[in-house]
Structure formats: C-alpha cells, structure tokens
Amino acid sequence: MPKVGSVMVVGGGVAGIEATLQLANAGYKVYMVEASPSIGGRMAQLDKTFPTNDCSMCILSPKLVEVGRHKDVELLTMSKVVDITGEPGNFTVVVEKKARYIDLDKCVACGVCAEKCPVKVDDEFNQGLIKRKASYLLYPQAVPLKYLIDEEHCIYLKKKKCGACQKFCPAKAVNFEDKTENITLNVGAVVLAPGFRPFDPKEIPLYGYGSTPDIVTAMEFERILSASGPFGGHLIRPSDHKEPQKIAWIQCVGSRDINRARHSYCSSVCCMYAIKQAIVAKEHAPYDLDTAIFFMDMRTHGKGYEQCYNDSENRHKVRFIRARIHSLLPNRKEGGVMIHYADEEGLLHEEPFDMAVLSVGLEMDPGTLALAKKLGLDLTSGGFIHTDTFEPVSTNRAGIFVCGVVQGPKDIPQSVIEAGAAAQAAGSIIASERGTLIKEIQVPQERDIRGERPQVGVFVCSCGINIGGVVDVKEVAEYALTLPYVTYSTVNLYSCSQDTQNLISKTIEEKGLNRIVVAACSPKTHEPLFQETLAAAGLNKYLLEFVNIRNHDSWVHKDDPKAATDKAKDLVRMAVSKVLLLEPSSELELPLNQRALIVGGGISGISAALRFSENGFPSTIVEREGRLGGNANFLYRTKDGRDVREELQKLIDKVSKDPNIEILTNAEIKDVEGYVGNFKTKISQNGNLRTVEHGVVVIATGAREFQPKEYLYGVNPNVVTGLNFDMYMRTKPEYLKSLNQVVFIQCVGSREPQRPYCSRVCCTHTVLSALHLKELNPDMQVFVLYRDLRTYGERENLYKEAREKGVFFIRYELENKPIVEEKDGRLSVKVKDHVLQRDVLLNPDLLVLQSAIVANDVDQIAKFFKIPIDEQGFFVEAHVKLAPSSFATEGVYLAGLAHYPKPIDESIAQAGAAVANAIGLLSKGKVYASGIVAEVDQVACSGCGVCVSVCPYKAPYIEGSGRFQGKAAVNPFLCKGCGLCNASCRSNARHLKGFKDSQILAMLEAL
Amino acid sequence: MEETFEPQILAFCCKYCAYAAADLAGSMRLNYPANVKIIQVPCTGRVDVIHILKAFESGVDGVFVAGCLEGECHFLKGNLMAKRRVNQAKEILRSVGLEPERCEMFNLSSAMGVRFAEIAREMTQRIKELGPSPLRDKVKPDSLKKFLEYPIAA
Incomplete structure (x- = not known):
C-alpha cells in the first residue's frame, strides 16, 4: 500500500499539541482529534505550573493559537476515534464527530x-x-x-x-x-495522547469528599486559585466564601493504594502540585495562611523540584506531616474539616482545618481504555499503554505511538518530551512522504511601494454587535477619513470572515492602498490572518497596524458608548500615525546545512543519530571517550528486565553500519564558529584537527556518577557505588549470591545542601537491585536506608514487589544519617528506625551507596554554543515546561543526562524530542529570520557594546573588520525582536523594526 | 474642573502577558474607565524613558508600563529593565516638578484579566486624586500637524 504523508494525533492536551506542532512544522498534514469542544486539555485548567509557578495559560495559549491557525492542521473537536485499520504508513481511521x-x-x-x-x-x-x-x-x-x-x-x-x-x-x-456523523480519514501514522482523568475521591469514603464543600479536589483548587476561575483568584472556601486560615493537602488520594483505591502506582505529579498550590495559596492570602501537606513519601524527583520543596518548607513555611490518613470529617460546628491521622510512630492525632484539598491521582479514562482494547494495544497493570524502555513511545501495534499520561503518570515536561519523540517516530515511518500533503500558499508578487504617496486604508470591524453594539463604528470610519493620508475607510460586519477577507484584498488592490489599519479584535489571535490578507493583495504584510477596539474598548466600556466611540477614534488616530511610518520588512533567509552534530555518544547521542538517519538527515557524533555508550556500558538491567549492554550493543552496531552517521571517538570540540543553519565546528581527533559543517547541534554530553567521600567509600572494599554493584551483577553473581546481608544507602551526595537536587533514578535502581539479589538468594537480608522512596509512576510496583519479597526499608533523616563503621574489616551500619523509634544495627557484607548523578564539565561546550548551564552544571533548557529539549539559542537542542538525571527510557525519548525539534527547522531547507528584528544604524553607533551585553539571545555583536569595525551589528537569525537593545542603546543607533522610536513616538504625538 | 476631570492614561503593555491580560479583561466583560489607552510593545524592555516622557508631553495625566510577572518575562529579563526605566522616568518627573506617582510599573500574567481592570481603575483613581497634569494645557490642539512633517517612510 502506498504511504500517506499525514498523521492523526488523538488528544488536544499539551502532549497532543506538542506532537501536532512538531509534525506540522516538519511537513506533515495533521488531523487533531479532540473529544472536548476546544483544545488545551488539563493544562488549560491549571492556574500555575510547578516548579517555577509560571502562569499555565500564559505559556499554553500561544501554542493553542498556533495549532488553531496552522495551515497544515485540521482540528476535529468533539470527536473520537472509533476504529483504526490498515498498516503503518497507510491507516484508515473512522472518527465520530458529535x-x-x-x-x-x-x-x-x-x-x-x-x-x-x-x-x-x-x-x-x-x-x-x-x-x-x-x-x-x-x-x-x-x-x-x-x-x-x-x-x-x-x-x-x-x-x-x-x-x-x-x-x-x-x-x-x-x-x-446538526447531526453526529462518522468520517473516514487516511493517515500514515497515529499518535495517541488522550491524557487522563483525575481520580474520583467519592470512591473512598474516608476522605469525606461530598460531605462538605470545603473538601475539594486538587483540580477544583486549581480553579479556585485561577485568576480567571470562579472566584477571580480570590482564595475563599466554597461553603461560606470565607477566607480560609488553615488548608491541608492530603497526598496519594487514589494512588499507591490497593486497599481502597484500585491503583498501586504513584501518580508522579501530586507531590509537586500540592507544594505549588500551597505556595500559591500563601501568595494569594494577604494574611499568614497556615498550610500543611500530609504525605507518605515526598516525591520531588524532577528538575528544580527538590529546590522548590526545600523553599516551600524553609521560606514559605509550608508544614509537611508524614502520616497515614484515618479520616476527614466535616467540622459541623465551625465549618471546615477535621483530619484524623496516624503519625509515623502510629500515634493518632486530630487537627481542624478550614479546608482540605485532596491530591487526587491520575487514571485512565474508560473511553481511552476501551479504544486501547479495541486497537489491541498492550496495557500495563495500571491500565496505561505499555511501551518498552528502548522504544519509549512505540506501542505493540506498529505505526501507533503514544505520549503523555496515557503511557504512564507524568508531568508536563516529560509529556512534552514524549510528544516530540512520538512526533518524530510517527514522521519517520512516512519520511518519504514528508511535504506531500501540506498546503502551499500562493502569494502574488509583492508590490514595490517605494516612492508611493501613503494611501492608508482603515477597516473598522463591527464584529456583529460585539463592537458595533457599543462603538459607533460608522462614525469611527467617517472620522478615519478625515485623518491625513487616509484615502479609504469602511465598516465590515465580520472582518475575519472569508468573504470579507477577499473583499479587503480586492479593495487594497483596486484602491492602491499601501498602508492598512484594521480596527477590530485582538492582534494576538487575528493579526496573522490580516497579514495574510495583505500578502494576498501583494502588499508587504508588515504594513499593517492592528487596533483592538473590542477587547480593549467595546467589551470593557459597554456602559458608555460615547466614551467607547471616542476611544476607538483615538486609537485609530494613533494607529494611522504609526502606520505611515511602517516600512516593508522581509524574512531574510539563509541556506541551511542539513547535517546535525551530536555532542556525546552515550545512549542519548546514539539515539539522536539514529533518529536523524530515519528521517534522512546525516549526522556526526563527537565522543570524547574511545568507545560509544557512555554510562550504559556500566548498567545491568532495565526495569523491564532488559540487558542494557546487549541492547546497547545492538544500537552501536546499528549506528556503526549506518551510512548517514559519522562517528568520531576520542574526539573533542576545539572551536565553534557560526550559528543556526551554518555552524563550523573544529574537532580534534587523535591529534588531527578537522572541521565539520552542520546546521544544528544536539547536546548530549551526559553526566556521571558522583564519587562519594563518606560511608568509608574508598576505604573499605565492601563499600561500593550503584554502578559498581551493577558490574558485580554482571561479572560476579556467585559472589553476590553468597552474601548474607546487603545494605543500600540512598541519596548519597543527592538532596544535600551542596547538591540540592534529587538524582531521580537511584530509588528505582536500588529497588531493582534488591529484587535481583532476592532472585539470586531469597534468604539474603536486604536493607534499604532511604529518605523518601521515589519510585515514581508505575515504578512503584517494583517497590511494592520488593517489600513483598522481604526487602527491609528504613527511613533516615538528613540530620541523622546512618553511621558506617569498620571493625576488623567488618562493616557496621547504625541507623535510627522511625517506626520502631530506636537504633538498628546492621552488619552488611556489602554496602551499596546510591550515589548522585553529577554533571560533566561542560563549560567549554556551553561557551562554544552560547548556551547556559545552571548552578549544578546541567544545561538550562529554553523553557522548563514547554521546551525541555531545546535552547533559547536557535538550532541547539538538548537530550539526556546533560539536561537532568533520568533513566534510559526518558533519555531515549528526549533524544527523539531533540531530533523532532531539529527536524522542524531542517525540513524547511532554509533558516528564516523574523521580520520584526533589530537593525543597527552603524554610522550612529558608538560601539559601546551595551546591546551585546543586554541581549539574552546573543544576537548583537561587534564587527571585527571592515568599514564598520568596532560598531555593533545584529544577527537577524538569532534576534527574537524584544527591543531590549533598542531601548538600551545610548546612541539611538539600534532600531526594532515595527517598533522604532519614530513609530512609537508618532503614536504618542497623536494621543 | 475637578468634578469633570477625566484623566488620560496611557499604558504600555507587553505582548505576552499584560496585553493578553487586557484582552482577557475584555473577554470577561469587565469594566474600567475608557480613558486608559494601550500601546502594545513586544516586551516592556522595549519601553524607553523617552516614550514615557513623550506621553506626558503629549498631555496624558498618567502612564503605566505593564509587563510579565517578575521572573516570567517571555524575553527573560525585559521587565526588570523596564522597572529600572520606569524608576528613572519617575526621577525625571520629580525633578521637573511632576508627581512621580503619575508613572508606575505593574507586573501581571496573561491570566490576570481581573487584575488588569483593577490596575486601570487604580491608576485612574490615583491620577484623579493628583489632578490634571500641568503639561496638559501646553498641548497644542493641532498636534497632529506636527507629525505631518515627519519624514514618511518608504
């Protein structure tokens, strides 16, 4: 069957949105199927996002608009997939459209x-x-x-x-x-991103949900906090709308609970969202709000999460109470809720709160489950769609991929990473059809308006009665005609409708207009549409000025039509005075080298190279060591029982044979010139210097295991690290089998003041190792000394299994670390058991230290590619939530441990995401600069360098030679058009196109 | 005079947060005085002291600059620079005998439509209490003529 160059993305949440945009930007036609009436998913309902407390809607809504406007995305809302038949490359999908x-x-x-x-x-x-x-x-x-x-x-x-x-x-x-109908679509691949539903706490009566309105779910609390929510962001409790003085959060509602809930897994995000909500609630309250979080283990295993946790406790004074909940009962007398709980020692307590927030877990939607079963997809025990460590976004059905929570509980960054990986994987099976189904927009030759007298056309929109019902639009249009250089003005009922758009285009041509003012709704949603209208009329799209007389006028001054009309006139006058000074701008383009450079040859780097190759792009891997594989060379098995070295060898064989991939081992980067599209990187290999020319770069420099300086490591030979232990598993299983007692100590070097982050993988690693030991010798005593056990997501099942198999878990506190001593070569470990409330003395034959993952020394690489690193030495991505695999610097992408500690599946997914981002650029064949960029008047420039120092994107530079040596210049391909340099320039030499001083001042003159 | 004084207020709003918040205020059909006018800038980092001063010269009674929340600037640190420039403008206003309170910096997220309307009302109230700007009368009614003499681009 012939292949088809289109993909269906099922689900319009953040994962689906990311997958859709990646695919559409790479040249595939995308059908996005969303069950609800609009896209945005759960993220649209959130107030803030952890750990930075960024406003959720602020970061999401530009993406929503981009999906809604994308020429190659067809949105099918209120729709669901009924069936998928066919084969990879050519599926037939039946969609029910309500x-x-x-x-x-x-x-x-x-x-x-x-x-x-x-x-x-x-x-x-x-x-x-x-x-x-x-x-x-x-x-x-x-x-x-x-x-x-x-x-x-x-x-x-x-x-x-x-x-x-x-x-x-x-x-x-x-x-x-209108009727519900079934439609049939033909696509090459399918990406499933249908998300989750929050657990319904009514299932567990002890949480008292429904007994009083003051017990709310976390999702309800998000809406309460939201500035656009039911209470306008005013923190009040639902029962009597009083400001709460005390709020409690109850963790693990519907998670890690097989007695009362149905879910053994950890939902992975609730600890962080509870911390976030507690901090945000405190910020909302103009008084000293008391917040308490009742939890079992605090799981803050993501980038920046542990610092956020520490901050919440130390700076924001959020109380953390390690407890098991007995019950929540309505406080009949004073309102609110009484919480009964048992502390770690088993003692019962009760405490009244004004409100309780149930940190409900994530679970699969029954509709999604039914679809998964219909499609014959393998599921995990938790009901999520099963994937393999080495193919983290592939289902058992070829051509159908998954991302987001449907693959297992996860946070937004990880969902976005998987979405990129899934988009890349889906695209790779139809790479030959890339660009075959996309719309080509035909624009007429642009008219050269130089030398023309300004002829301004003003189009005033009535927006039905939205504007026209308040503002006298006719009067505004008539007034516009009295303004200088305005030669045409009119009122449109709906300016955005297709027929009016055509009419505007025709009018521009017929009347010879060369400057356009549109007075209508918001430029945020509609400016690009009118820019296209100008382009369709052969007019440069930057000769448009947009006036918002709806959101900023008729809608907010509806009680005063006269004032609203006057304001509309004022705004139009200001716009006319600016539009006269606007200049045509063009999107500069440069050839784009199609090769990718991959820095680092570990699992992430290898995966990235393979992904590039699958999509037809060549790459070069630069590896410092003599062999590929990085840390994977030292690992034993994955959580799904796969032999890491065997799998690694398969990958190495694959890259070695791939003609698209060049491998440079024992190689080091010496210098980098150029920028996105055209890098020239000098690499020294075995003393020889060579230059690789490439268009993009993936940073996959990895990280390494911290060498402990405590617990007798390096002193007693029976004290080893986690990686040492894996080597024993591979090479000395007989020795391990003979041991009577093994002790693991967690968080060695992690979650300490000098390294305040969680290394994410160690808890799972230890639990897995403990299970391997129990497999070798079920009678062996295995102890795990931990601070919080962080087997997030379905990894929790391994923890459960370990407990069932008799592994002992003893918690310790940072202030009260285990004491390791040696007597006659025999190790002893003393630790205080919080359940027994007494010291426990252990005599292990082997002590395993789960040591932190620390960043490699990458200062040079950071300087070469102009990318930032954080205090811990990990690279800083473009955006914590929505751009975890790219940098603010164009053309540079990020994958694997160089970003943050993570397991193999997540590293491989991120390599896919980094490649997806890169392909979005590479597939265009050229690099384009925006039309709104800074430019320099080099005659006026004094060469002071302020612009170079203020620019966050490294776009300005000082000319090194030529007539303007020592003067500033700007690289339009790096400039993001913020105008900071423009406002900072002391010589009035820098100008941001479209927002020049003359243009802004003209508006002010016309006030 | 005081009875009917309706202050003219100009707002510089950044595209990503404050302008979007003003959009949301509209979507939520909130109400604020009609004499607040918004100029969109890509980032408040684009706003120069001269823009603020020029607005006063053109006869407005108050100016505010509204950017993203601190630490959440879409362009990383533009709003922090804007804050410094607003403070600088305040100093200049003070030195020429105008109340520095006529100029203010605000930070808000795009979800804070309610807050935007509040700011618009707050500023209006503040300027009402301060009274009309002394520069108001100095403005020529036909100031439009001035820009006719501007060199027209292209």
Missing part, C-alpha cells in the same frame, strides 16, 4: 447565544464550582474560539421549545439540525 449545533465557520464567539440561553448547568471546566449556560464557550481563551450547544441540557433539542439562541444569533450560526 453534533455541535453551532456552525464553526459562522460563529464569531460574540456570546449572545449564551447571554440569551435560559438554562444553567454546572460548568465542568470550572469543576462545577460555578454555572454555565447550555450554549457555551469552554473557556475564554479556547481554541477554536467557538460556542457549542450542550444537547443534554438544551431545551430546544429536548422539547423543541425555546430556540432563543437561534433567534438572537447575529451570525446565523445556530443549527439545530
């Missing part, structure tokens, strides 16, 4: 339907904390920004009465005849 009853092409989201609708029902986006209408918009920033009619509650659809929405809709968008 009736929306509102025509997507006609609806302009004016909201009249909702205003007129008499039905009020629980607003599920706000977790039922407030009501919505039966005709509604999912949330204000929704994409697509279209209403829908909820057929379950609409009176007309049930009883053929009412119909108010249809009567009043100015756009005639309501269609009660």
Whole structure:
C-alpha cells in the first residue's frame, strides 16, 4: 500500500499539541482529534505550573493559537476515534464527530447565544464550582474560539421549545439540525495522547469528599486559585466564601493504594502540585495562611523540584506531616474539616482545618481504555499503554505511538518530551512522504511601494454587535477619513470572515492602498490572518497596524458608548500615525546545512543519530571517550528486565553500519564558529584537527556518577557505588549470591545542601537491585536506608514487589544519617528506625551507596554554543515546561543526562524530542529570520557594546573588520525582536523594526 | 474642573502577558474607565524613558508600563529593565516638578484579566486624586500637524 504523508494525533492536551506542532512544522498534514469542544486539555485548567509557578495559560495559549491557525492542521473537536485499520504508513481511521449545533465557520464567539440561553448547568471546566449556560464557550481563551450547544441540557433539542439562541444569533450560526456523523480519514501514522482523568475521591469514603464543600479536589483548587476561575483568584472556601486560615493537602488520594483505591502506582505529579498550590495559596492570602501537606513519601524527583520543596518548607513555611490518613470529617460546628491521622510512630492525632484539598491521582479514562482494547494495544497493570524502555513511545501495534499520561503518570515536561519523540517516530515511518500533503500558499508578487504617496486604508470591524453594539463604528470610519493620508475607510460586519477577507484584498488592490489599519479584535489571535490578507493583495504584510477596539474598548466600556466611540477614534488616530511610518520588512533567509552534530555518544547521542538517519538527515557524533555508550556500558538491567549492554550493543552496531552517521571517538570540540543553519565546528581527533559543517547541534554530553567521600567509600572494599554493584551483577553473581546481608544507602551526595537536587533514578535502581539479589538468594537480608522512596509512576510496583519479597526499608533523616563503621574489616551500619523509634544495627557484607548523578564539565561546550548551564552544571533548557529539549539559542537542542538525571527510557525519548525539534527547522531547507528584528544604524553607533551585553539571545555583536569595525551589528537569525537593545542603546543607533522610536513616538504625538 | 476631570492614561503593555491580560479583561466583560489607552510593545524592555516622557508631553495625566510577572518575562529579563526605566522616568518627573506617582510599573500574567481592570481603575483613581497634569494645557490642539512633517517612510 502506498504511504500517506499525514498523521492523526488523538488528544488536544499539551502532549497532543506538542506532537501536532512538531509534525506540522516538519511537513506533515495533521488531523487533531479532540473529544472536548476546544483544545488545551488539563493544562488549560491549571492556574500555575510547578516548579517555577509560571502562569499555565500564559505559556499554553500561544501554542493553542498556533495549532488553531496552522495551515497544515485540521482540528476535529468533539470527536473520537472509533476504529483504526490498515498498516503503518497507510491507516484508515473512522472518527465520530458529535453534533455541535453551532456552525464553526459562522460563529464569531460574540456570546449572545449564551447571554440569551435560559438554562444553567454546572460548568465542568470550572469543576462545577460555578454555572454555565447550555450554549457555551469552554473557556475564554479556547481554541477554536467557538460556542457549542450542550444537547443534554438544551431545551430546544429536548422539547423543541425555546430556540432563543437561534433567534438572537447575529451570525446565523445556530443549527439545530446538526447531526453526529462518522468520517473516514487516511493517515500514515497515529499518535495517541488522550491524557487522563483525575481520580474520583467519592470512591473512598474516608476522605469525606461530598460531605462538605470545603473538601475539594486538587483540580477544583486549581480553579479556585485561577485568576480567571470562579472566584477571580480570590482564595475563599466554597461553603461560606470565607477566607480560609488553615488548608491541608492530603497526598496519594487514589494512588499507591490497593486497599481502597484500585491503583498501586504513584501518580508522579501530586507531590509537586500540592507544594505549588500551597505556595500559591500563601501568595494569594494577604494574611499568614497556615498550610500543611500530609504525605507518605515526598516525591520531588524532577528538575528544580527538590529546590522548590526545600523553599516551600524553609521560606514559605509550608508544614509537611508524614502520616497515614484515618479520616476527614466535616467540622459541623465551625465549618471546615477535621483530619484524623496516624503519625509515623502510629500515634493518632486530630487537627481542624478550614479546608482540605485532596491530591487526587491520575487514571485512565474508560473511553481511552476501551479504544486501547479495541486497537489491541498492550496495557500495563495500571491500565496505561505499555511501551518498552528502548522504544519509549512505540506501542505493540506498529505505526501507533503514544505520549503523555496515557503511557504512564507524568508531568508536563516529560509529556512534552514524549510528544516530540512520538512526533518524530510517527514522521519517520512516512519520511518519504514528508511535504506531500501540506498546503502551499500562493502569494502574488509583492508590490514595490517605494516612492508611493501613503494611501492608508482603515477597516473598522463591527464584529456583529460585539463592537458595533457599543462603538459607533460608522462614525469611527467617517472620522478615519478625515485623518491625513487616509484615502479609504469602511465598516465590515465580520472582518475575519472569508468573504470579507477577499473583499479587503480586492479593495487594497483596486484602491492602491499601501498602508492598512484594521480596527477590530485582538492582534494576538487575528493579526496573522490580516497579514495574510495583505500578502494576498501583494502588499508587504508588515504594513499593517492592528487596533483592538473590542477587547480593549467595546467589551470593557459597554456602559458608555460615547466614551467607547471616542476611544476607538483615538486609537485609530494613533494607529494611522504609526502606520505611515511602517516600512516593508522581509524574512531574510539563509541556506541551511542539513547535517546535525551530536555532542556525546552515550545512549542519548546514539539515539539522536539514529533518529536523524530515519528521517534522512546525516549526522556526526563527537565522543570524547574511545568507545560509544557512555554510562550504559556500566548498567545491568532495565526495569523491564532488559540487558542494557546487549541492547546497547545492538544500537552501536546499528549506528556503526549506518551510512548517514559519522562517528568520531576520542574526539573533542576545539572551536565553534557560526550559528543556526551554518555552524563550523573544529574537532580534534587523535591529534588531527578537522572541521565539520552542520546546521544544528544536539547536546548530549551526559553526566556521571558522583564519587562519594563518606560511608568509608574508598576505604573499605565492601563499600561500593550503584554502578559498581551493577558490574558485580554482571561479572560476579556467585559472589553476590553468597552474601548474607546487603545494605543500600540512598541519596548519597543527592538532596544535600551542596547538591540540592534529587538524582531521580537511584530509588528505582536500588529497588531493582534488591529484587535481583532476592532472585539470586531469597534468604539474603536486604536493607534499604532511604529518605523518601521515589519510585515514581508505575515504578512503584517494583517497590511494592520488593517489600513483598522481604526487602527491609528504613527511613533516615538528613540530620541523622546512618553511621558506617569498620571493625576488623567488618562493616557496621547504625541507623535510627522511625517506626520502631530506636537504633538498628546492621552488619552488611556489602554496602551499596546510591550515589548522585553529577554533571560533566561542560563549560567549554556551553561557551562554544552560547548556551547556559545552571548552578549544578546541567544545561538550562529554553523553557522548563514547554521546551525541555531545546535552547533559547536557535538550532541547539538538548537530550539526556546533560539536561537532568533520568533513566534510559526518558533519555531515549528526549533524544527523539531533540531530533523532532531539529527536524522542524531542517525540513524547511532554509533558516528564516523574523521580520520584526533589530537593525543597527552603524554610522550612529558608538560601539559601546551595551546591546551585546543586554541581549539574552546573543544576537548583537561587534564587527571585527571592515568599514564598520568596532560598531555593533545584529544577527537577524538569532534576534527574537524584544527591543531590549533598542531601548538600551545610548546612541539611538539600534532600531526594532515595527517598533522604532519614530513609530512609537508618532503614536504618542497623536494621543 | 475637578468634578469633570477625566484623566488620560496611557499604558504600555507587553505582548505576552499584560496585553493578553487586557484582552482577557475584555473577554470577561469587565469594566474600567475608557480613558486608559494601550500601546502594545513586544516586551516592556522595549519601553524607553523617552516614550514615557513623550506621553506626558503629549498631555496624558498618567502612564503605566505593564509587563510579565517578575521572573516570567517571555524575553527573560525585559521587565526588570523596564522597572529600572520606569524608576528613572519617575526621577525625571520629580525633578521637573511632576508627581512621580503619575508613572508606575505593574507586573501581571496573561491570566490576570481581573487584575488588569483593577490596575486601570487604580491608576485612574490615583491620577484623579493628583489632578490634571500641568503639561496638559501646553498641548497644542493641532498636534497632529506636527507629525505631518515627519519624514514618511518608504
């Protein structure tokens, strides 16, 4: 069967969005199927994101808009996949598209339907904390920004009465005849990213959910905290709207619980979201809010999480109480809730709180489970879709890939990483068809407007009655005609509709307009559309000025139409004065070298090279050591029982034979010239210097095991590290089998003041090692001394298995570390057991120190590629949440331990994500600079270098030679157009196109 | 005069947070005084002291610069630079006899539509209490003529 150059992404949450954008930007047509009326998923409901407490909507909404506007993405909302048949490269997918009853092409989201609708029902986006209408918009920033009619509650659809929405809709968008239909699509691959649903705490009566409104789920609390939530971000408790003085968080609700819940796994994100919520709640409260988190193990295993945990305890004074919950009961007298719990010693306590937040876990949606079963996908014990360590995003069905929580509980960065990997994997099976189904936009030859007298056209939008109902749009248009150089102005009912767009294009051509002002809605959502309209008329798209007379005028001044009209005139006048000074700009382009350089030949680097090759791109691996494989050379087995060295050897054989991959071992980077698209890197190999030319680079420099300086390591031969232990497993199993007692100490060098991060892999490593020992000799005594056991996600099952097999786990505190001594060559370990409340003395034959993962010395690499490293020596990604595998510097990507400690599956996934990002660039064939970049008037420049020092993107530089030697210049391919250099320039020599001083001042003059 | 004084206020809003917050205030159909006008800038780091001063010269009674929350600037540190420039502008206002309170820096996220409306009201109230800017009367009614003399680009 022929291959098809399109992919279906199922799920419109953050993982689906990332996969969609990666695929669409790489040249594939994408169908995005989303069950709800708008995309955004769970992340859209969150207030802030950990560990930086970035506003969730702020970082997500540009992505939503990008998906909504992408020429190669077709959005299918209110839709679900019914069946998939066919084979990799050519699948037939049946999608059920539910009736929306509102025509997507006609609806302009004016909201009249909702205003007129008499039905009020629980607003599920706000977790039922407030009501919505039966005709509604999912949330204000929704994409697509279209209403829908909820057929379950609409009176007309049930009883053929009412119909108010249809009567009043100015756009005639309501269609009660709309029908649910099945459509059939042909795609080359499928990416499943349907996400999860929060666990329903009603299943476990002891949590008291439902007994008082003051016991809420974490999702409800997100909405309570949200500035756009039901209470406008005012922290109040639901029962009486009083400000709570004390809030408790209850961890592991529905997770790590097979007695009362159905889930043995750890949901992986709840510890961090509880910490985040506690900190944010304190910030919201203008008083001293008391917050307490009741937990079993604190699992803050991600990048920056441990520091956030420490901060919450030390700086924000969040209380952490290690406990088992007995019950939550409503406090009938004073409101709020009484929490009964047992501490670590087993003593019972009770404490009243004004509110309790249940940190509910993540679970598979039954609909998703049904689909997975229908498709014949293997599931894990927790009901998630099973994948293999070495193919972390592949299902057992070829051509169907997964990412996000459907593959196992995980946080946003890991979901985004997997999404990149899944996009790359899906693309690679149809790489030959890349670019075959994408839309080519035909734009006419651009008109040269130099020398033309300015002819400004002003288009005032009525937006149905959204603007026209308040602002006298006719008056505004008439007024515009009185302004200098305005030769045409008009009012449009809906400027964004396709026919009006065509009309505007025609008008620009017919009237010979060369500057356009559009007074309508928000440029954030609509400016790109009008830019295309200009381009379609042969006018440079940068000759547009957008005025927001809806969100910033008619909607916020509806009580004062006169003032709103005056303001609209003022804004139009300001825009006209600016537009006169706008200049055509172009997106500069440069050839793009198709080769990738990969720094580091460990598992991440090897994987990256293979991924590039699968997509037809050549690469060069630079490895400092004499052999490939990095740390994987020392590991024994993965959590799914695979022999790491065997698998590594397979990968090495594969890269070695691949004609697309060049391997340089014993090699070191000596110098780097150039930037995105055109790097020239000098590499020394065995004393020979050679230059590799490449367009992009993947940093996969890895990390290493910390060499402990405590617990008699290096003194007593029976004290070894985790990697040493793995070597024993491989080479001396008989020796290990003979041992009577083995003790593991966790967090050696991790989570300490000088290294305040969690090394993420060690708990799982130890539990796995303990199980291997029990397999060798079930009678062996195995002790694990830990601080918090962090077997996140379904790794928790290994912990459970280890306990069942008789491995002893004893917790210790940082202030009270185990004491290791040696007497006559015999080791002794003393540790205080918190359950028994007494010291325990152990005499291990072997003491294994699970030592921290520390960064390699990468200062040089960081300087060469102009990329930042953090205090711990790990590289700093472009964005903690949404861009974990790339850098702010264009063309440089990141994978593996160089980013943060992580296990093999996550490293391989990140290599895929880094490659997906790189392919988005490489597949365009050229590098393009934005039209909104800084430029330098080198005659005026004094060469002071301020621009070079202030720019976060290293775009400005000082000319080293030529006529303007010593003067500043700017690399438009690195410039992001923020204008910081422009405002910092002391010689008025730097200008940001579209926001020059003259242009801003012209607006101010016209105030 | 005081009775009918409606202060003119100009806001420089960054594209990623403050401008989006103002958009959201609209989507939420909040209400704030109509005399607050917004100029969009890619980042508050683009706002120069001269822009703030020029706004006063053009006769506005108050200016505020609104960027992302500190530490969350889309362009990493532009809002911190803006804060310094706002402080510098305040100093200049003080030195020429204007109240520095007429100029302010705010930080908000794109989800803070309510906060944006609050800021607009707060600033209006603040300027109402301060009274009209003394530079107001100095503005020529036909200031538009001035820009007609600007060299027209292209």
